[in-house]
Amino acid sequence: MISWKKHYKKGLVAIMLLLSTGASVYAQGDAKKGEELFNANCTACHALDKQMVGPALGGVVDRLKTEQNLDTDWLHKWIKDNASLRASGDKYANEVYEKFNKTEMLPFPNLTDQDIDDILEYTTNPPAPAPAATADGAGASDQNSAAMLEAAQAQKTNSTIILVSLIAICGLLVWLLLKLRQLVKLQQTEELAGLNTSRSVSFGALYEKYSYVGKALLGLLALFAFYGIWNWLMWIGVYKGYKPEQPIYFSHKIHAGENKIDCQLCHSSAKYGKVSEIPSMNVCMNCHRNISEYNGSYMEPGKDKAFYDAEIQKIYAATGWDPATQQYTGKTQPVEWVRIHNMPDFVYFNHAQHVVAGEQAIISSHNKKNPDNKIDVVCKACHGAVDTMNVVQMANDFTMGWCIDCHRTTEVDMNNSYNKEYFQSLHDKLKKQYPKKEGKITVDAIGGLECGKCHY
Template identity: 55%
Template sequence: MKARSLYKLQFLNLAIFLALFSFSYSQDEITGDGGKGYDLFQANCTACHQVDGLLIGPELRNVVTRVKEEGGKGREWLHAWIKDNKALRESGDAYANALYEKYNKQEMLAFPALSEQDIDDILTYTSNPEAGQAAYEEAKKAAADKLAAEKAAKANAGGGVSSGVVIVGFFILAVLLVWILSRLNALVKLTRAQELTSEEEMAAFDFAKFIEKYNTVFKLSLVGLVLLTLFGLFNFMMGIGVDKGYEPEQPIYFSHQVHAGVQGIDCQYCHSSAKYGKVSGIPSPDLCMNCHKTIKEYKGDYYEEHLVESGKFASADDVKAFYTGEIQKMYKAIGWDPATNQYTGEQRGIEWVRIHNMPDFVYFSHAQHVVAGEKAILKAIADGTIPNAEELNLPQNSQVCFACHGDVSKMDEVKMANQFTMGWCIECHRTTEVDMSNEYNSQYYAELHEKLKKEYGDGAKITVDAIGGLECGKCHY
């Protein structure tokens, strides 16, 4: 009896302990993945918050401890606030209402779509932002490595048909060569022999006859194999570096649609070096400030509807608040205080992620295409003869840039619109008719032009390949 009740008591103890433990665990312990938290924070919160310093909302470094110390609130409150701060305020929560008053009744967005785990991840990140960011970058690198490996595997599989054929071709070729060599060797031996046995004579005769009979077959298959090998090599070179669709995340959400589309700012206002040199260049922050010293908020009508449809933002106003947040982010990077209209001297710069990037051994000049080639390329756009014309589906009043970059004025985030491969350059050079009337071409190619006229007649089309657009040295150093 006694032992039994003791047993019971122990059980009860254990149960209470477990209950308490799980209670305290679910109530207060915040265990999340700071790396995921960093990502979620960047995607949802940076329009209004930073980890350090006031933006539209308060800084969020150590917000868990702050909320505990200042309001005596824990995990549950934080979850309720982040999910729907308005509902929390309306429920009469004094601390929530005090916060709202303190920040001039600026309304924070509701995040009903964030899961409990998501919120824990974000809060874990705010408790140690450096660790969170490091974890994120590590995870991203691992993912990128994996993707690169998959891409390489896919490229291998894609090229598998032609390279497989080439390998089989080489194998057959090798066997054939060995066989022929051995026969020739035998022949040489025969010619050296003093006397031929009738058997040897027969064999030599048979082989000579055999070669004679199948001579054309041998020659043809050799030619075929060589062609096949070249074809494989050519395809391999033409398809290298396919990055169509590449669209990295930028440090500031800068929309080309807003600037080049809605506002109609000329591409070359920002990418001014395209006219004069090899590169188009990315505008410096100073250029942004030409306009943004006065444009401090986003007040336009345009917004990305898909951001609301996808549930990323609750309403059009929230998207616009996000745009405004990005302008604030730009000030921060540039080191500009919009309140005092002065530079703070704390310039961090904006590290735009490069999207298009040719290998070093390729020479590509914007000026050649944007200035000398402008008329020709605009005509090719209108005629629909540029590579990939159907998919690009360019408007009639296109700018020259669109032929290669697609209609950037309709992209919020720039992405690669074409396969920037050798095959692509060459396709356009084969089909695009050169504008012989421009000054550059009429001087440079006067002689060639005369010659071509004689060869093909007066009205003949002269495409870029005719002026050397397929010569290796024109595109390669």
Template identity: 45%
Template sequence: MKKVLYRHLFSKVLGLTLLLFSTSFYAQEEAEAATDVATEETADAAGGDPAKGKQLFNQNCAACHALERKMTGPALVNVEARLAEDEGLDKEWIYAWIKNSPAVISSGDAYANKIYAEYNQAAMTPFPTLSNQDIDDILAYTAAPPPAPAAATAATSAGGDTTGSSSGISNEMILGALALVFALLVIMLILVNKTLRRIAEANGVVLEQEKEKRLPLWKAFVQNQFLVLVSVVFLLLASAYFAYGWMMQVGIDQGYAPVQPIHFSHKIHAGDNNVDCKYCHSSARVSKTSGIPSLNVCMNCHKSIYEYAGNPEGPSAEDLANGYTNEFYTGEIKKLYKAVGWDEENQSYTGDSQPVEWVRIHQLPDFAYFNHSQHVSVAGVECQTCHGPVEEMEIVEQFAPLTMGWCINCHRETNVKVKGNAYYEAIHEELSKKYGVEELTAAMMGGLECGKCHY
């Protein structure tokens, strides 16, 4: 029997694959160890831990300060070195300023009063709970800020995963080796198949038998009159059903999710940051309509939040696929600044504002009356009852059909909250006797009367 050369080739490729796996794993461990050593050396050189300093900076300083730009307070990149070089101030002065800035100002310190006058005579909030080591960590972070995450973002966008970015070449080699092994297996199967066919033909084995001739399927269907009649009746009924369903959807915009001129992520605001719906839509508590919040409401937060730092857990694969990166959200904040006329550099309004043409999503017919305050303030209905889980929506869409039948079903199934409401308590006893129930629904209290909604 002849020796099959591809067996030896397969063994060699398998060995090469294992070697590549072990080499890439060792290289990755070496890279991680080098990174850890570099981080420790940076922390020792700066006299603090930049990683801890970043956390403390975000918790205590980020609301008013940024590293590279002026905000409510001055930029803090290399602040320790700049104060020592320009003003001759040591670290003890920084300790005193951070822990109790009003006291430093009151002492008559020249530089403290200069900063106080430059920033609208607003003293910095004291942080007496921060220890000297905490301040050292913050200064270490400002002295050696981490590099911009552009490379990491690019790697994530390209591959969907940032793990193993330092060993990308090794991964490509491994994938190539696996592809080669798979190709060899396919070739082996093809050769084995041909060999078995030759052996079968040599021994007179018939591999395929001639199929019996039979009537084509469509001819058999046409010749069966009963089957044709049943099929025609079924198609007519199905067509009528789908035509009725299509006509009943006219004027219903459930699932409508238009693109807005400025992208607003309810998932980030109402979900990740737990912003109450009625903070922006405040008129929903006292008015018929929920109202569109003015851009000044947005600026209450975005005077200080000028860029999107991202979710601590990192962007999801779905967000990356849709282009929802940190840079995208930061660009939308810039659109807000342009519309409201906000000068980032001088932290002031220019007066050159532009209207934002928001696209309306929920639209009831003109002949239907709906009062938000009656449902939100009186009935205590949650926003999600009608608008769905907006805290999970990146782009808001119409969640409910908002049809007459949908509203009537809600009135029939929703119990009225009578506790603490003198108006409802006065008539609750009589209506309970009339209907013989303990809980009253909106329908029992006139919620199905035509004039309630069609005035």
């Protein structure tokens, strides 16, 4: 009897332990660590709630157990080396391979069994989003919107007060003028009134008397008019600060600033070509094939997650990408980008010459002239701090004088192996020809001011 009671109690304890761990098939992982490992290794091809390059992984452990009667050992083998698992003749491994267009999953031999258990625990019981993320995301957007609305209302109130005050002042001035006019009429004698009515002034006689003053004023006005026209002509085509809206919103602050994407990853021809072209939509799809929604912490004031997600959908519409089937439909739409930087046809500018040959020289020169605004990428010397711009704008004048000033102050990198060899016989001659440069050779000394360099 006592023996039966002992076994009964042990059985109850075992059942309670089994029920307490029944939320997961294995319950041996750390979901928090699994989330970090998932983000580092899996998000390029997988998501929890939708199919991407690979299947959705939310609840994959229970799904495999229910549909295929496979346990976590199979998942361990698949994740570490799926090619070997397929080669062994595993039926389901080959079915998955065929189903996803024979796209081979990368092996992860570096992941330990515990790492994989952590990842699987995350796919089964993902932790709730941290409150801080909400505050940085939608919460921050709501706060920004409220602050903007409050500022707009305050500005409207101030404008109303100023307008009413101006109207009151104008009314007071008119009233004072009327009262002064009445006082003058009351104090004016009949003799003075008759004299004022009979007095007349000839404009012609007045001009003859002060003709030299009139001519001087006319000449001065003509000079000012000529200067105004000349100044207006000189600034035709200068659009510093120009930042048009684009058909698809693209924030350089998010891509180049927050995510540290190199400029030349998208603008590849800027380094080796004359023109820095606008990237094709295929370049965008290199990343956005797997990034169908915005999950970043940064939000531009006045914009929210829904706005960014909608802009990503515009990329899919332009390229004909169907995120549900992970395939191209062939139905594309052209994107009419608005050009921002546009040199005149009579100006020759080679990006490669500046980005490759002049990279270090331009960065060094800019940082010497702007110690409080140093740059680390040569692109910023002309285009400004693009990595801080939500909407790209023209950061400089891009006039002929602006270019010439740069050529006169930028030192040629004589430590460059090409320049050192090419200008070897010219060093002494250039130093004698430009003694004020104190031995420093600038771009203007090697032809940087020749007309034919930029005009043809």
